[in-house]
Amino acid sequence: MSSSTELKLPPNNYLHDGYGWKSWLLTRDHKRIALLYLAAITFFFIIGGAFAVGIRLDLATPAGDMVTDDTYNKLFTMHGVMMVFFFLIPAVPATLGNFLLPLMIGAKDLAFPKINLASWYIYMIGSLFTLYAIIAGGLDTGWTFYTPFSTAASTSAVLPAGLGIFINGFSSILTGLNFIVTIHRMRAPGMTWFRLPLFIWAHYATSIIMILGTPVVAVTLVMVVAERAFHFGIFDPAVGGDPVLFQHLFWFYSHPAVYIMVLPSMGIISELIAAFCRKQIFGYTFVAFSSLGIAVLGFLVWGHHMFVAGESVYAALVFSLISFFVAIPSAVKVFNWTATMYKGSVEWATPMLYAIGFIGLFTIGGLTGLFLASIGIDVHVTDTYFVVAHFHYVMVGGTIMAYLGGLHYWWPKISGRMYPERLAKIAAVIVFVGFNLTFFPQFILGYLGMPRRYHAYPPEFQLLNVLSSAGASILAIGYLLPMFYFAWSLRYGPIAGSNPWGAVGLEWNTTSPPPTLNFEETPVVTWDAYEYPTPVEGHVA
Amino acid sequence: MSATHIVPKKIYFAVFAALMVFTAITVAVSFVDLGPLNTVVALGIAITKATLVVLYFMHVKYSPRLTKLVVLSSLFWLVILLVMTMGDYVTRDWRTYGMNQPHSAPYGIERTIAETVNL
Numbered sequence: 001m002s003s004s005t006e007l008k009l010p011p012n013n014y015l016h017d018g019y020g021w022k023s024w025l026l027t028r029d030h031k032r033i034a035l036l037y038l039a040a041i042t043f044f045f046i047i048g049g050a051f052a053v054g055i056r057l058d059l060a061t062p063a064g065d066m067v068t069d070d071t072y073n074k075l076f077t078m079h080g081v082m083m084v085f086f087f088l089i090p091a092v093p094a095t096l097g098n099f100l101l102p103l104m105i106g107a108k109d110l111a112f113p114k115i116n117l118a119s120w121y122i123y124m125i126g127s128l129f130t131l132y133a134i135i136a137g138g139l140d141t142g143w144t145f146y147t148p149f150s151t152a153a154s155t156s157a158v159l160p161a162g163l164g165i166f167i168n169g170f171s172s173i174l175t176g177l178n179f180i181v182t183i184h185r186m187r188a189p190g191m192t193w194f195r196l197p198l199f200i201w202a203h204y205a206t207s208i209i210m211i212l213g214t215p216v217v218a219v220t221l222v223m224v225v226a227e228r229a230f231h232f233g234i235f236d237p238a239v240g241g242d243p244v245l246f247q248h249l250f251w252f253y254s255h256p257a258v259y260i261m262v263l264p265s266m267g268i269i270s271e272l273i274a275a276f277c278r279k280q281i282f283g284y285t286f287v288a289f290s291s292l293g294i295a296v297l298g299f300l301v302w303g304h305h306m307f308v309a310g311e312s313v314y315a316a317l318v319f320s321l322i323s324f325f326v327a328i329p330s331a332v333k334v335f336n337w338t339a340t341m342y343k344g345s346v347e348w349a350t351p352m353l354y355a356i357g358f359i360g361l362f363t364i365g366g367l368t369g370l371f372l373a374s375i376g377i378d379v380h381v382t383d384t385y386f387v388v389a390h391f392h393y394v395m396v397g398g399t400i401m402a403y404l405g406g407l408h409y410w411w412p413k414i415s416g417r418m419y420p421e422r423l424a425k426i427a428a429v430i431v432f433v434g435f436n437l438t439f440f441p442q443f444i445l446g447y448l449g450m451p452r453r454y455h456a457y458p459p460e461f462q463l464l465n466v467l468s469s470a471g472a473s474i475l476a477i478g479y480l481l482p483m484f485y486f487a488w489s490l491r492y493g494p495i496a497g498s499n500p501w502g503a504v505g506l507e508w509n510t511t512s513p514p515p516t517l518n519f520e521e522t523p524v525v526t527w528d529a530y531e532y533p534t535p536v537e538g539h540v541a
Numbered sequence: 542m543s544a545t546h547i548v549p550k551k552i553y554f555a556v557f558a559a560l561m562v563f564t565a566i567t568v569a570v571s572f573v574d575l576g577p578l579n580t581v582v583a584l585g586i587a588i589t590k591a592t593l594v595v596l597y598f599m600h601v602k603y604s605p606r607l608t609k610l611v612v613l614s615s616l617f618w619l620v621i622l623l624v625m626t627m628g629d630y631v632t633r634d635w636r637t638y639g640m641n642q643p644h645s646a647p648y649g650i651e652r653t654i655a656e657t658v659n660l
């Protein structure tokens with residue numbers, strides 16, 4: 001991979017620009033801030049994962065004899081809160097997005113470097129509140145904080161957890177704001193809107209959701225805190241409130257939040273497919289606009305979470321219909337990726353394995369979403385493991401697969417060094433096998449009627465649950481392996497050189513790791529995204 | 542945004558005075574029972590005041606078109622939230638044709654669309 005002439009990292013790279021803790025904690029370099037985020041979300045991924053281990057261990061036997069039912073409620077709640085708010089939502093935008101967005105458009109940094117650093121501190125302060133909630137006895141409301149249980153009945157640490165997520169929301173809003181302004185104002189000369197990499201389009205759409213949606217969930221959680229602390233009658237019917245109103249407000253953000261998790265991942269997949277098929281993405285404009293389409297339609301479907309919550313059948317019909325529409329832009333992406341691979345010279349590198357895995361798993365996750373969007377089926381499988389399996393296929397099979405694929409693809413750019421390719425391929429296969437073994441049985445369990453959020457179950461469900469728990473342990477190995485070999489490669493990995501994949505894109509036109517201001521001189525763009533030369537013996541496409 | 546445009550102090554004081562007048566009206570109106578119009582009037586005054594603040598104090602009136610577009614689209618998103626949420630509440634009691642079986646009749650809450658609109 002690396003040419004023998006480059007044996008050293010470039011001396012002026014951002015990692016060598018200052019060494020003490022101050023140079024990191026007070027940095028304004030988007031690349032260093034991305035690494036601060038990377039460290040933080042990895043920490044929360046491990047915590048959230050530890051709760052998942054507890055859940056799967058308890059479910060290995062039907063009697064649920066490992067933890068009490070109260071503890072079990074706290075395990076799945078804190079698994080959800082940690083994974084959704086502190087890992088999945090910032091996972092791609094705050095790390096890879098933060099690192100790559102200025103590089104890909106030829107800018108020196110984000111538009112507001114200090115606000116970028118502030119967003120990390122806000123995220124950390126929010127996480128401290130939520131971590132305190134865990135220590136102070138835990139939270140048992142489910143990650144959805146449904147009222148009136150959360151405001152009137154639960155005796156767990158709702159206040160610090162709710163405040164933590166409220167504070168965390170500002171970090172998300174500031175990141176979105178920073179991205180939008182940067183994309184509008186800081187593109188290099190010649191980098192027109194339709195020359196932008198699809199990763200940028202995906203982040204633009206994501207930022208819109210972050211800015212328009214996050215304030216709603218933040219205010220909603222403040223109302224939960226206010227009702228709990230001061231007995232305002234907002235959601236609790238006993239004091240004149242309406243509990244379904246909470247669900248409307250919560251899902252107005254939390255359905256689009258799924259697209260905050262998966263749109264940036266789709267951006268990664270577009271980059272990976274183009275790079276490892278050496279082709280322009282088929283239907284570039286359609287893929288770009290499908291991101292915006294998903295962002296807009298995503299705001300009109302939240303009622304599909306409330307089909308059995310007493311929602312009017314007329315509203316349910318409308319929400320159901322629009323939910324089906326979301327399948328159109330999603331399918332546009334999947335079909336265009338597969339069309340890109342057609343007659344491409346596909347290279348089976350590790351990132352490409354993750355990309356292929358993403359397409360398959362996201363398709364299953366998306367299609368089962370259509371099952372759930374049709375009211376007749378949803379009434380039967382609401383709150384069963386079918387739903388659990390569905391959203392894990394989207395969030396874990398989708399977002400985390402793409403996140404890992406992107407991390408492998410850009411690791412040489414981030415660290416300047418290569419990871420061990422063979423071990424990485426093995427890890428990718430382990431993740432794929434472990435994931436399916438964990439979550440596919442849950443589709444069957446749910447279809448057979450096993451409800452979610454119960455810590456005991458009838459003995460006939462044990463086989464499928466044991467399969468799922470076994471899969472989870474395989475999946476854990478698949479996730480731990482990259483952590484170790486990435487750490488190893490920081491010191492021992494072969495020097496990557498500026499463009500180890502031979503990919504096009506401005507981020508590969510600078511050294512690895514890049515200098516603090518990204519480019520020695522501002523690039524001038526005279527080409528379209530993914531302009532790969534037509535292979536000599538290939539067809540004229 | 543528009544560093545070039547300097548707003549005369551006169552306008553700020555005028556807007557401030559208008560906000561104070563509206564506050565006084567809000568207080569005064571709260572002593573009069575207008576029936577169903579109570580909420581309409583209160584919200585109407587609140588929206589007018591918010592618009593004044595956004596246009597003058599937050600300089601949107603003097604901002605480029607893109608800024609205005611951003612403000613309007615976020616307002617539009619608020620409308621989505623309100624309209625679709627109310628779409629649930631308003632239609633809950635509508636008659637579900639073919640479903641008004643004896644089990645639901647005794648509750649006596651089913652109304653036709655016309656009855657709901659006349660509320």
Ligand SMILES: [Cu+2]
Pocket residue numbers: 254255301302304305
């Ligand atoms: Cu949803």
